[in-house]
Amino acid sequence: MALDIKVIDKNTCALSYRDALLALTASVEASNAAPDLFPPTPTFLEGILGKEMTKFFVFDGDRIIAYAVLKHLRELPNYLGHLDYPGEHSAMIYFTLVHPDYRGRGINSQITALRVAEAQKIGVKYLFSTVHPNNIASLKTLQKVGLKAIDKRIMFEEQLLRLIMFRAL
Secondary structure: OOEEEEEEOOOOOOHHHHHHHHHHHHHHHHHOOOOOOOOOOHHHHHHHOOOOEEEEEEEEOOEEEEEEEEEEEOOOOHHHOOOOOOOOOEEEEEEEEEOHHHOOOOHHHHHHHHHHHHHHHOOOOEEEEEEOOOOHHHHHHHHHOOOEEEEEEEEOOOOEEEEEEEEEO
16 A cells, blocks of 8 residues: 655644544554654644644555654754754754554655755755664664764753754755
8 A cells, every 4th residue: 555645834733633643652652663762742742733843644544654743943942052053944853753563664764855855945944853872763864864963962851862963954
């Protein structure tokens, strides 16, 4: 069955997908496929389904099997504030989930390339992402679209180690 990608722009909320995204998250967590995943609480998931985020859903039939976000920034978040880049005209390749049964099929690469293309289309000048250093697949995907590690630090309340990735567009 062919996969279908649906893009929902930053001005449109997608809260109707909340339960399906919770189910996808539960599948990823249960498989321990992403042990260093930022803990996606229901409140966090509702936030990334809201505005100021371009949302990328990948469907197999009517089932969501992957989800990703391009987060539009007005200012850099605190964990990037030490960097000498303006928040304006910046975005983040943010939060990616792929169902464990669909890993290894290039889905993350495809939706990451779509996020870079969307960032270029809307005039983003600075593109960021964070990734755990042991998440080799995601690290290679980010490197493939031109992001480079510029810092390594402990981040978030959960004290997760992350590489900060960057690309000027």
